[in-house]
Amino acid sequence: MKIAVDGMGGDYAPHSIIEGCIEACKTHSDIEIIVTGPKELLEKELSSNGYSGDRIKVMDAKEIITNNEHPVMAIRRKKDSSLYKALELVKNKDADAIISAGSTGAFLAGATLVVGRIKGVNRPALAPIMPGKNGPFMVIDCGANADCKPINLLQFALMGETYFENILNIDNPTVGVINIGSEEEKGNELTKEAHKLIKDSTLNFVGNVEPREIPEGKVNVLVCDGFVGNTVLKMYEGVAATIFSTLKEQIMSSFRTKIGGIILKPVFDKFKKDFDYKEYGGAAFLGVDGICIKAHGSSDAKAIKNAIRQAVNFKQNDILNKIRGSIEEKMV
Amino acid sequence: MKIAVDGMGGDYAPHSIIEGCIEACKTHSDIEIIVTGPKELLEKELSSNGYSGDRIKVMDAKEIITNNEHPVMAIRRKKDSSLYKALELVKNKDADAIISAGSTGAFLAGATLVVGRIKGVNRPALAPIMPGKNGPFMVIDCGANADCKPINLLQFALMGETYFENILNIDNPTVGVINIGSEEEKGNELTKEAHKLIKDSTLNFVGNVEPREIPEGKVNVLVCDGFVGNTVLKMYEGVAATIFSTLKEQIMSSFRTKIGGIILKPVFDKFKKDFDYKEYGGAAFLGVDGICIKAHGSSDAKAIKNAIRQAVNFKQNDILNKIRGSIEEKMV
Known part of the structure; x- marks a missing residue:
């Protein structure tokens, strides 16, 4: 090769x-x-x-x-x-x-x-694998197409399914639409229509997934337009970075807390490893x-x-x- | 009253x-x-x-x-x-x-x-104040309008400015458009047009703000459609919740790490207080x-x-x- x-x-x-x-x-x-x-x-x-x-x-x-x-x-x-x-x-x-x-x-x-x-x-999509609490998940599209049509989201879901089945060896992976409400009628024009299309497909569709649940990693393939996906990706990185830099500043602020920091170093290290994007390689452009x-x-x-x-x-x-x-x- | x-x-x-x-x-x-x-x-x-x-x-x-x-x-x-x-x-x-x-x-x-x-x-908007590393910031709209027009975002910015000037006593607050790229030509149709409108207004516009920078809290008023705003809000809560529940599980997993956890309890408590939405009351519907x-x-x-x-x-x-x-x- x-x-x-x-x-x-x-x-x-x-x-x-x-x-x-x-x-x-x-x-x-x-x-x-x-x-x-x-x-x-x-x-x-x-x-x-x-x-x-x-x-x-x-x-x-x-x-x-x-x-x-x-x-x-x-x-x-x-x-x-x-x-x-x-x-x-x-x-x-x-x-x-x-x-x-x-x-x-x-x-x-x-x-x-x-x-x-x-x-x-119709539209290739950027599809990184992200670390979740219960396992890795894919957000597709993560930034290639800022504006999407419902049919694009169905195609993203199909490509994501193929990836999970073949690269991550997960049979019949679950698919969800990132949406601001769990009910079918919630969301914007795009997600409402995409929901219907994917529901009618052969995909293992679990419905809408609210952003709050994303980091849990309970759904394998999460579809959305590139604007929303990129927001999810960058918020994930940004919130984690802010939390850790704030904690670090606090830990370094006194002798006592520094000791605590040293004791908990393996915990922080394990966390960083578990949530390290580098472990998953790059983002496929599917x-x-x-x-x-x-x-x-x-x-x-x-x-x-x-x-x-x-x-x-x-x-x-x-x-x-x-x-x-x-x-x-x-x-x- | x-x-x-x-x-x-x-x-x-x-x-x-x-x-x-x-x-x-x-x-x-x-x-x-x-x-x-x-x-x-x-x-x-x-x-x-x-x-x-x-x-x-x-x-x-x-x-x-x-x-x-x-x-x-x-x-x-x-x-x-x-x-x-x-x-x-x-x-x-x-x-x-x-x-x-x-x-x-x-x-x-x-x-x-x-x-x-x-x-x-034209469209009232949900406008919570969120805790950022450098200070509180507003995300408007956070879920009232899943689909928006550029003019709505300009109005959100004006209402957010009024809020910061009068409730938080910040003169000439900064305004940004949440966008997946910092350059003017980046984003979707909505953000590109909204960028132009807000740039031409009297607002203290700093341009686009990428989601990664949001938790830093460097910009006072962040405008977006309700779908994106709700995604930002829920990702903020979700990522923080996942990080802390994972750290807690790890800390409780051994005697040694429990001791570290006890020493660092004031750090975690201060963090929770600083990032507690309850401190900011509710979300105004402006x-x-x-x-x-x-x-x-x-x-x-x-x-x-x-x-x-x-x-x-x-x-x-x-x-x-x-x-x-x-x-x-x-x-x-």
Whole structure:
């Protein structure tokens, strides 16, 4: 399997990217990686990490797309960027998957424009797996489509089902619509219509799920428009970060509380590990006709390695064909 | 000042409601309270709490509106409910304010239908004050209008500004649009248009605020549609609840960690106090032509007392006329 990795995307590129690629090659004996970016810089990074193998190749790309650029413009103009080159590898079937920790907007726009959609999928969607108290859950869409139609949410649900069944090995996963009330008639125009559509499908639909219940992780696949999904994702991160930074300040404020903090360090560490997004790799961009994994902007080597593991999983389980099959079968 | 209190709304009604009213009368010497609900029951509750004054009166209402009823239907059919009777008192100017801890939907529908809107306000909005790391902030709308138009968000911002200036004494409060990207062109159709409208107004607009930054509490008034606002509110509560219940389970799991928990109890307690919604009273329903305060469903006596304090504050600061003035002046 060949994997294209955007060597210049993310806060710690190219260092962490290269390190993650090297680590991944140690775990997966059957992968080849093509890293895109300034050839000299990346080769220097590889050698300073002591890498002398031939499974990681560098493809030269002189430009970089940043978070501050207009996504579609950047993709159209910067054909010599590390992201564009990596996308082209997938488009031309020179790679089976792409991983980038760079600009989410440019990645989503580029994947749709360059790689293209799976037939029948109107809108590809960003689908991170998030840690919940009772287990991991997926929020789809988490930001690719700020405005959605009800049919999009049904397709998100179908793609999420395929993911849970094949990647997480959960039979007949539960599906819910994120909504501000549990009753069928609650919500906005979008959720009311989507509720009806999904209820009439073959999916294991549990109805509406209120945001308060989301962190419990009792429902596998949660569908919503990209605006709401992104709000859920960012609130999850933001509230947790605020709570822990506030607690930390308080714990560090006196000798007595510092002692308490030391005793409870294993508890806080376990919590951080259990709720660490890095454990789950990146967010899959589902509905695109190629394996596209968006790694978190602040990805370290471990996160990149896990995103690569996720891409391998996708390929081994033939996810693209399974999504194709599910959409063809159920969207007619 | 006369305050109508729905005696049968909320998880701990009527007990906590009556207790909260009695407490409020001790603090505010210039208020009279009319509690609505089954006369015999409420009078028994008053006397079992040792109340023998004449500043809390009971108005008989035999019906109760529950959370499971269709809000508009319930308001139309149950004219003898504790909520409807309390709303009527405000409508007929027999009370200056209403407080209810019952069904949010019925309260919002009832306030709009029975009490009516302030002229020029197209959509009244639910506007709770939430605890942030750097100070309290308002999210408006938090659930009254699942679908909104850009003009609604501008009006929400104006009402929020009036609230901060007059109730929280913050001059020229900052206003932001909750959005999934900080740049002006980011977001959905609603936020893009609302951004333009608010930018062109006299408001102290700071631009878009990403959900991740919300808990920091750096911006005073955050506007959004009711679906997004309710999602923010419920995620805030849900993530915090999940974190603390998980930490608690871990802390209780061994002797060593229990000791750590005991040492850090003051830290956890301070945190809970700082982030306690009960401190802020209820959520104001702004844009209605009467002072309407929605107390949390799980309100105890303290929360009811604080909601009453909030209503007194509203009246003393003449909020309704100030909202009227702001809308008249700035919406022409």
